[in-house]
Amino acid sequence: MKKATLIFALVCLVTLAACTLPTSTTDTPSPVSERRCGDSVCDGPENEGNCPQDCGAAAPVTSLPPVDGAAPADDILPAGQPNTYWVTNPTSGARLYVQAFYPTSEAERALPTLILVPGGIGTLEAGKAQRLADEGFAVVIFDPDGRGQSEGEEDYDGFVQQDGLAAVARAAATLPNVDAGRIGLVSFSYGVTMATGALSRYPDLPIRFYIDWEGPVNRFYTTVGCKPNPTGSIPWLPCDDDGWWAEREALTFIGSIGVPYQRLQSQSDHVQPNNNHAIEIVNAAVAGDVPWVRLNDYPPDQTYDVDNPPAMYPDSMDRDLESLIGRHALEILDSVLPNLE
Numbered sequence: 001m002k003k004a005t006l007i008f009a010l011v012c013l014v015t016l017a018a019c020t021l022p023t024s025t026t027d028t029p030s031p032v033s034e035r036r037c038g039d040s041v042c043d044g045p046e047n048e049g050n051c052p053q054d055c056g057a058a059a060p061v062t063s064l065p066p067v068d069g070a071a072p073a074d075d076i077l078p079a080g081q082p083n084t085y086w087v088t089n090p091t092s093g094a095r096l097y098v099q100a101f102y103p104t105s106e107a108e109r110a111l112p113t114l115i116l117v118p119g120g121i122g123t124l125e126a127g128k129a130q131r132l133a134d135e136g137f138a139v140v141i142f143d144p145d146g147r148g149q150s151e152g153e154e155d156y157d158g159f160v161q162q163d164g165l166a167a168v169a170r171a172a173a174t175l176p177n178v179d180a181g182r183i184g185l186v187s188f189s190y191g192v193t194m195a196t197g198a199l200s201r202y203p204d205l206p207i208r209f210y211i212d213w214e215g216p217v218n219r220f221y222t223t224v225g226c227k228p229n230p231t232g233s234i235p236w237l238p239c240d241d242d243g244w245w246a247e248r249e250a251l252t253f254i255g256s257i258g259v260p261y262q263r264l265q266s267q268s269d270h271v272q273p274n275n276n277h278a279i280e281i282v283n284a285a286v287a288g289d290v291p292w293v294r295l296n297d298y299p300p301d302q303t304y305d306v307d308n309p310p311a312m313y314p315d316s317m318d319r320d321l322e323s324l325i326g327r328h329a330l331e332i333l334d335s336v337l338p339n340l341e
Contacts, residue, residue, distance in 0.1 A: 089164035094152030101133040110179035111138040119189030123148040135326030158247035162197040173206040196253035209260040217281040218249040255288020267312040279304040
């Protein structure tokens, strides 16, 4: 073991590579300051010579050639792997790690595009993005400030991370094979907070519609009851801290997002003891300035009674969530948006 460690140190010294000995992984994403050889990302000073396991042996990501000479904007920098980029959050100055995915078999053309917002305080798996891409989309995922490969500090979906999402959305519209006129935003769980905040605060984003999967809509649902001593893994601030929560409740933002809104909700929520929050956010969207609102497959622009709720999607829908999202996205693009223009 000592001999292997010495050889590793000599290799790093000779190549001047910024590599470190492998460390144990935890549930907390590593910030970009902890980038290392062996993390499956070719970044920093790593290259095929000094870190072949990251830069030379990684499975290629399906890439399509640019359409009509399209190319990333000057403020998007390549991140070392095919279809990976750095986008700077103008508020924090942090570089955000962005990946684009395309259908595994697709002719060259501009594709309808989905930007995915992760749930909790985590990141999205490449497999989920690729499955959604195979429904016929370009799919863009990113690591918010302080998560995964991105720089910065965790903001719990507040204004700083909302600003980062806005920058990613603008950058995504310039990527190869992205149809800039057919971009949608999709959030998972707590991602509803970042998504609605960005859409409400930045009405000029190139986002045409929004799909939300089971997002907790205010501090009560986010903390699952505002318990005095939450036992969850996320250190939420107390529910009486109105200033902190003012940045982090989807019900505050949903009425002014300005684009069609689709809520996806199963009968048994993935976290909450009930699905009342779906009714609350749909009702708030209908009461606001949202041009089109729908819960699951019900007729649009309806409100509901939490004391007499409608049946939601069967719980089995979560097993084929990518297909469901793809179907709703195409319905909005092909049938809803043309009627609103």
